[in-house]
Amino acid sequence: MNVVDTKLLGKLEMARGSLGKKVARAAATGGGRTYKGARPWGFYSVVGVLSILGIVGIIYSRSEMIQKAVNATSTSTIPASAQPIQGVNWKEAIGFDICGKFEPNLPASPNATTIGITANGLGLITISPKSKAEEGKNATLGYFVSHYPGLSLTSSSITYPGVGTYKNGVACSGSKTPSYVQVVSFSSILDKKGSVIANPTSLKLVNSGLITVGFVPKGTQISQPPSASQLEVATPPSSTTTVPSLSTSPSTLPINNTSTSATISSPNSSVASVTTTTSKTGSTSTTSSNSSKG
Numbered sequence: 001m002n003v004v005d006t007k008l009l010g011k012l013e014m015a016r017g018s019l020g021k022k023v024a025r026a027a028a029t030g031g032g033r034t035y036k037g038a039r040p041w042g043f044y045s046v047v048g049v050l051s052i053l054g055i056v057g058i059i060y061s062r063s064e065m066i067q068k069a070v071n072a073t074s075t076s077t078i079p080a081s082a083q084p085i086q087g088v089n090w091k092e093a094i095g096f097d098i099c100g101k102f103e104p105n106l107p108a109s110p111n112a113t114t115i116g117i118t119a120n121g122l123g124l125i126t127i128s129p130k131s132k133a134e135e136g137k138n139a140t141l142g143y144f145v146s147h148y149p150g151l152s153l154t155s156s157s158i159t160y161p162g163v164g165t166y167k168n169g170v171a172c173s174g175s176k177t178p179s180y181v182q183v184v185s186f187s188s189i190l191d192k193k194g195s196v197i198a199n200p201t202s203l204k205l206v207n208s209g210l211i212t213v214g215f216v217p218k219g220t221q222i223s224q225p226p227s228a229s230q231l232e233v234a235t236p237p238s239s240t241t242t243v244p245s246l247s248t249s250p251s252t253l254p255i256n257n258t259s260t261s262a263t264i265s266s267p268n269s270s271v272a273s274v275t276t277t278t279s280k281t282g283s284t285s286t287t288s289s290n291s292s293k294g
Contacts (some may be wrong), residue, residue: 084281090127090207099172123227127169
């Protein structure tokens with residue numbers, strides 16, 4: 001082997017050693033089959049924190065939006081003095097006791113498309129404001145009266161459409177005792193006594209309340225208007241549960257592949273029968289019973 005070959009081999013050995021060091025360095029920093037280099041924990045931590053903050057921000061933002069939507073559709077956060085507001089649909093019963101006799105219910109308001117406080121024709125005042133002028137303290141008996149054609153009411157007189165005008169101190173027909181305008185407000189159908197209202201036009205309308213406008217002698221006991229029953233139908237208590245009533249016609253109730261047909265007759269009927277059919281196992285059995293009174 002000459003000198004040239006010796007030098008060439010030396011250079012190859014040096015190159016091989018340099019390449020080996022590079023490979024080893026690459027393996028130490030993650031370039032090898034086994035990853036033993038230092039992981040970028042700082043970067044991972046930043047990404048993790050930002051992800052958590054993003055999730056929290058989304059949840060908080062969603063909660064805020066939901067709460068705003070609830071507040072916009074609920075009157076629970078609105079002071080009583082500011083109610084009713086646009087969007088509600090209240091009902092309050094009203095009746096007119098003229099000379100000891102309740103007059104027929106006011107016909108439905110002809111201007112219900114433009115006015116939010118109107119008569120529904122069933123003895124109820126519908127309180128559903130259409131503007132700020134009908135909200136809060138503006139929703140009064142006086143507002144309702146002033147927007148119903150032919151109806152007039154003050155503390156000293158009353159005009160009922162199609163009936164006439166009555167003034168304090170004047171006796172009703174067939175009586176020598178003078179009568180007076182008296183307005184009584186009942187907070188609910190459970191309130192049987194009510195409160196006498198000195199200034200009827202300023203009486204604020206409420207949900208599920210009742211009003212009786214009377215022209216009667218002093219000391220007369222004024223009762224709730226007959227439309228109180230309509231108020232129960234229009235605004236049923238939230239705790240009321242509707243239970244289906246028994247029908248005199250047959251009904252079939254399927255339960256787990258088992259059908260039961262029951263015929264229940266009226267109390268005066270002499271026969272009652274019950275038929276049960278079971279098809280759970282593919283077989284059918286029928287049982288019937290008859291009973292007679294007496």
